Amino acid sequence: EAGVAQSPRYKIIEKRQSVAFWCNPISGHATLYWYQQILGQGPKLLIQFQNNGVVDDSQLPKDRFSAERLKGVDSTLKIQPAKLEDSAVYLCASSLLTGSNTEAFFGQGTRLTVV
């Protein structure tokens, strides 16, 4: 079974530029998450999708971050304009269902450096 695919693996941009990350979840997984992991901290949820609908985006900085999941499969996360504090690893995860004992499967992440 193929895992969660993310691209690119690494990205370096200047502040105020824009950037986009792509995620392809495991086939058949209805739930998709984007997490931000700042160095030395645990992953923090940015947004959760159930199929192509947003379930929770309360921690997404909507003035600069946006995400979509067209057709309920692939997802993109965009930052525009980027700030220095956005430097982090952006993790995509998917799960078959939503529930208390449902395992989330993670991609390798995209490491973003804003200079």
Next chain:
Amino acid sequence: GDSVTQMEGPVTLSEEAFLTINCTYTATGYPSLFWYVQYPGEGLQLLLKATKADDKGSNKGFEATYRKETTSFHLEKGSVQVSDSAVYFCALSSSGGSYIPTFGRGTSLIVHP
């Protein structure tokens, strides 16, 4: 809201030493508890889980017991190997948190030969 507190790292051990990484949690309802591991250059992967009080999750020689009375889920291994060097994340999922996995800050483990 839901939260997870882990002991600070790094934890540095010699091969074959005993490992304990402490994890405590705050949650509404009855959460499920998880340990994820992140090896260098890789994504997070589930190590073990427990879904109700007194359950013990185990995998690859690692164990953790769900202790509701102390709201803890400490990770243990009797004899660590160099290949266990990684970052370990405690996490929970609960109805109060809309089942969104909530993570601790992670604990780095370094095992020397």
